[in-house]
Amino acid sequence: MEFSSKLIEKAVNEMSQLPGIGKRTALRLVLHLLKQPKEHTGFLAQALVTMREEIRYCTTCHNISDFETCEICKNPNRNHQIVCVVEDIRDVMAIENTGQFRGIYHVLGGKISPIDGIGPSQLHISTLVEKVKLGTVNEIIFALSSTMEGDTTNFYIYKQIATASIVVSTIARGIAVGDELEYADEVTLGRSILHRVPFENSFKNN
Amino acid sequence: MEFSSKLIEKAVNEMSQLPGIGKRTALRLVLHLLKQPKEHTGFLAQALVTMREEIRYCTTCHNISDFETCEICKNPNRNHQIVCVVEDIRDVMAIENTGQFRGIYHVLGGKISPIDGIGPSQLHISTLVEKVKLGTVNEIIFALSSTMEGDTTNFYIYKQIATASIVVSTIARGIAVGDELEYADEVTLGRSILHRVPFENSFKNN
Numbered sequence: 001m002e003f004s005s006k007l008i009e010k011a012v013n014e015m016s017q018l019p020g021i022g023k024r025t026a027l028r029l030v031l032h033l034l035k036q037p038k039e040h041t042g043f044l045a046q047a048l049v050t051m052r053e054e055i056r057y058c059t060t061c062h063n064i065s066d067f068e069t070c071e072i073c074k075n076p077n078r079n080h081q082i083v084c085v086v087e088d089i090r091d092v093m094a095i096e097n098t099g100q101f102r103g104i105y106h107v108l109g110g111k112i113s114p115i116d117g118i119g120p121s122q123l124h125i126s127t128l129v130e131k132v133k134l135g136t137v138n139e140i141i142f143a144l145s146s147t148m149e150g151d152t153t154n155f156y157i158y159k160q161i162a163t164a165s166i167v168v169s170t171i172a173r174g175i176a177v178g179d180e181l182e183y184a185d186e187v188t189l190g191r192s193i194l195h196r197v198p199f200e201n202s203f204k205n206n
Numbered sequence: 207m208e209f210s211s212k213l214i215e216k217a218v219n220e221m222s223q224l225p226g227i228g229k230r231t232a233l234r235l236v237l238h239l240l241k242q243p244k245e246h247t248g249f250l251a252q253a254l255v256t257m258r259e260e261i262r263y264c265t266t267c268h269n270i271s272d273f274e275t276c277e278i279c280k281n282p283n284r285n286h287q288i289v290c291v292v293e294d295i296r297d298v299m300a301i302e303n304t305g306q307f308r309g310i311y312h313v314l315g316g317k318i319s320p321i322d323g324i325g326p327s328q329l330h331i332s333t334l335v336e337k338v339k340l341g342t343v344n345e346i347i348f349a350l351s352s353t354m355e356g357d358t359t360n361f362y363i364y365k366q367i368a369t370a371s372i373v374v375s376t377i378a379r380g381i382a383v384g385d386e387l388e389y390a391d392e393v394t395l396g397r398s399i400l401h402r403v404p405f406e407n408s409f410k411n412n
Contacts, residue, residue: 045251
């Protein structure tokens, strides 16, 4: 793409480094900013820089936070004995949006993936194991994605905490609510049958 | 969407004001920035702010420019007697990328659209008419999109410059190169036949 303006070219190049944003989309966004008052671009830039500079990670659960301890870990109304292990910050948001979980989280920051060069030491696994060894945790819920990497990570952690007398569970896999059986894959449908729940429990929301 | 961090929330809100970027995509982009070194966010923010603050519009053709006169209008190798009239900055880029046009441009900044409240006075029409009246222009090529608004704008301008003895043309409409006839709409195919070109000309690229 040819740009008649170096300023535009630089802005487009920076924008197109974001994932899923190609040069064309970047140009569309940049031209949109040009049509808006100058302040809009200023607000956007300021919000991004402030966020990036001031964001912290909760020292307890490694979730993103505006403070040293995140809102969830700080909340005395949450059950600090149940820890949900997730890969990513986004998973915390997704589970929080369900309103079904009142425990706390532990964000690993990824999953073990030798092919991407990610080993256990690059993830926040040791702090989780320590937490368990301190004896303050009653239950660990694994909520990692059900891929080979996710399963490997689950198993790696499980081996290290299995000696502690705590409940270890994984989130249920099965056919999504509203989905039709005939379109489900065999593995998922199989899990749905294997891990069937008592009928009277299936109405309960909590 | 619930955010545990006000900093993230603000950044996502600003990002999601961009066209085609929803809250989810904005969150993905923001979390991507978090994984990158701090400088990346700084570079992005700086590029956007500098672009927005320092960009100018060419006083001759209203194209975006880093200087008072754009690179195209400044270029003595271009034919300043042929003016291609376009709606938008992006159209200039698209035509420049073809490498087929050696004249100069005139960017209207939109098209007449009463439904959107855009009248002729909001577009750069008067400067184009002045240019023609000065007698420095030999040919006007209309390259507006072939919608009702585009045709209205073409006609509005045409009426004002028709008295000058200049050539007025519009870009050719027809079936795209590589397209199959059976899938073309009737209007486009009709235009292709109506405005057929001599066979020996159809090989020429310039």
